[in-house]
Amino acid sequence: MRKLERLSERQQNILRFMDRYVAANGFPPTIREIGEATEINSTSVVNYNLNKLVKLGYLIRTATKSRGLRLVKPMSDRPVRAGSALTVELRGLIVAGDPVESFTDTNEDPVEVVPSMLGGYDPSEVFAVRVKGDSMIDAMIQDGDVVILKRVDTARSGEMVAVWLESTGETTLKYLFHEEGGKIRLQPAHPTMEPRYVNARECRVQGRVLSVIRVVK
Amino acid sequence: MRKLERLSERQQNILRFMDRYVAANGFPPTIREIGEATEINSTSVVNYNLNKLVKLGYLIRTATKSRGLRLVKPMSDRPVRAGSALTVELRGLIVAGDPVESFTDTNEDPVEVVPSMLGGYDPSEVFAVRVKGDSMIDAMIQDGDVVILKRVDTARSGEMVAVWLESTGETTLKYLFHEEGGKIRLQPAHPTMEPRYVNARECRVQGRVLSVIRVVK
């Protein structure tokens, strides 16, 4: 670990901002962008502090070149590997009326996601469906949304799951709660909507919702 | 391995040079530096080919920024993974009552996303907000959702935007339509909810919604 104690508040801010900026943009910031982010009003003061940081060994500068700035050791060599995307199989379209498993493979590409959207599970334990139509509005899910699910056949109270209801022959996404007497309460995500009570035997859990992705337009 | 056959000699040279340059310097080259290295005499021709490469998905450009150039997949980080994830700055919490710009930096980590969620834009042109509370339910967005927005201050009809309404002092996410007489219709995403009509002057567009991410629980 490097000592940050010798650096002034501003110099620490500059290093932190540099790190974030490079990670986000792929190129270093300008003097003025640094000034704006760290609330330094004068470009010369930023310049002054940058030269300080060079002398202290935190930065390398390429004189006269715009954005000619580079961290000696980016903090973003963090343990969690940023930058990797995973692919999840897109199982098909979900439409009220069909159990999830019966979906035929569509020709859609697999979905690219980031590890945090899988709740730590391996892509192989997980599948994705694209919702078709507005039948899931009470689950706050609209036409075109992609839902990432973990393959499970049971659920604990409070989890959001995809269930297929034998009686009505439909698939819905609801919060599931176990009630007394083998009853199950299915609670829509939409707060003003009423829950629904069904028999435990007639509802087949298809998967637990891990995340929802909506790409507009 | 990606097909390089579709690229012209010059375009291949540009990509190769880019890769070498970034590895060596830590920041991308300028148009003129590219031209010199690849023996292209005119900056406009470099510019022309860069735009081609963007369209073909090899590069991401940040307009008007010097060295605002980045390889989609640097050849140097070989062992090819599924794809690359990008990071977007998380600007803060959105709460009804504050314009987006006033958000102070939270200490939350930047959001990791996949390129398709940015609609082709560079991460720097884009920001993310975490929605707090249930005030956006009519936009089909719930507590905890992360909304990815492109920084814009005007919108075309039919786009979903974040607007700050001066009169009521609130921020909402709505589909925006320009009506006759300088009026603007703000249409909720939820199909059963009524639109709202406001004066063009009193609504400030903060950003266009690109995507929504919901991680359950």
Added chain:
DNA sequence: TTGACAACCGAACGAGTGTTCTTTATACTC
């Protein structure tokens, strides 16, 4: 008090840099 020095501000200069415009040439389609 004086002088030295670190830290800072504001403004201006000039080179760096992305963009745009006009023009030319070639290849393809209708």
Added chain:
DNA sequence: GAGTATAAAGAACACTCGTTCGGTTGTCAA
């Protein structure tokens, strides 16, 4: 042949951006 799209060149423009310079403030030792 006319019209359109691609590829390229050169020049000009306007903004970006690193650099420099004069001036201010505060601290500390002599």
